[in-house]
Amino acid sequence: MSERILEQLERHCRRAWNLPDLHFRGMSVIPEGHSGLTYFIDADGAPDARYVLRLPPPKARHLGPADVVRQGRIMAALRGEGVPVPRVHACGTDPDVLDGTPFLLVEAVDGVRAEIAVADTDSDTLAKATVEVLRRMHAVPVERTGLAGEPPADLPAEIDRWSRLMSRAPAELDVFGARLAQRLRDTCPPEEPPTLVHGDFTYGNILYRGGAVAAVIDWEIASIGQPLIDLGSLCTVAKRVEFPRDPNPSGAVEARPEQLMEWYGADSAVTGWFVALSYFKYASIQAYNLGLHRSGKRPDPIYDLLPETIEGLQRAAFDLVR
Structure with missing residues (x-):
């Protein structure tokens, strides 16, 4: 082959x-x-x-x-x-x-993953560089992102996207059923003008060189939508909830969510909702992929390790929007 x-x-x-x-x-x-x-x-x-x-x-x-x-x-x-x-x-x-x-x-970008970069560069430097690139990315006019003409997704559509994915996962992995998605809908914050959204903006999808961001990679689920979705993803990793397995390992980059929000210029109260959305998103993605693995359609043994993590993500999301 x-x-x-x-x-x-x-x-x-x-x-x-x-x-x-x-x-x-x-x-x-x-x-x-x-x-x-x-x-x-x-x-x-x-x-x-x-x-x-x-x-x-x-x-x-x-x-x-x-x-x-x-x-x-x-x-x-x-x-x-x-x-x-x-x-x-x-x-x-x-x-x-x-x-x-x-x-x-x-x-093949000349750069290293966060868990390697942090050996030579302190966490705050890497985190600040990451947030600065996020701000630059969100400032690109929609018509110049490569997605001109694609309709923006509002927050209810974003919730529906991950609800549909969870509905296709093994039923026992959906801890709260439809209650978590409905609670997210009931507590949606006001929306901002849409921007390009990476959709999985975590340290695991960034390469670093000399304390700076060398490249943002893995654009599979990018869309036009609410910019704080990306900050929520980054804060989800930074929050480092003690799950059995970290859904998006960040190496040793330890900048706190509050720092990330301050550097980005976001309201912490609003961003908390987006962190909850990110927990729900990652639970849905992992549950769906675990289902594909179990069915033999897309085998990947790593997903056998994640049922407790999937439950923990959903519980953490529900706690934030309770």
């Missing part, structure tokens, strides 16, 4: 990049992440020695989180706006590459 991918991708890029001596000599799975297929590709005769290839999950419809071409469009647009994201080198559904399967080839 990997040989066929390399051969077809190499032929496509030789032609597209006008590099007759280009050679993709190796392909290896990137171990972090559990949503799609992500590989390192090592190259000779190319501008870069290493690239990252993203493909949709097996048997997934090429929509939503599996739409890697959409992810490429977002990253290309944001890079033009000065937001640190990987450079897009090739992207599309060329019938000569993987029989038309969508693919995304980006640079």
Whole structure:
């Protein structure tokens, strides 16, 4: 399989990049992440020695989180706006590459994950740099985000999105049934003008270099919506609730949620609701993925470890909006 991918991708890029001596000599799975297929590709005769290839999950419809071409469009647009994201080198559904399967080839960013970066840089420096990039990202006009024309999602729609996902998970994982979603609807805060929303803005989806953000990665669930959704995600990780397994490990970055809110310029009372929404979101995502794992549709043993975490996330959300 990997040989066929390399051969077809190499032929496509030789032609597209006008590099007759280009050679993709190796392909290896990137171990972090559990949503799609992500590989390192090592190259000779190319501008870069290493690239990252993203493909949709097996048997997934090429929509939503599996739409890697959409992810490429977002990253290309944001890079033009000065937001640190990987450079897009090739992207599309060329019938000569993987029989038309969508693919995304980006640079392998010179950066490290938070749990490595924190060994050389203090938590506050990394957290401040992360919040500053979040503010820059939210300041990009919607029409220049790569998602121009997509309708914004309001908060009830966001709640419905994760309610639908939870409804497709094993029933015993839905601890509160519809009560948690309804409580979130009943306590929705006033909405702000919509912006680009990453949707999973945590330290685990950021690479760092020299105390600065080198790249924001993993744009599968990006949308146009309420900006505090992203701050809520970051605060969810910072809050470090003692679950059996952290849903989005942040390494040792220990900036408190109150600090993140202050640096962003957000009202802590309002942001608390978005933290609750994030708990609900991550519970729904993990419950759905656990269901896929149990059914054999998308095996990943890591999800066997998460039933107690899924329950803990829901209880923490309910406590915040009780």
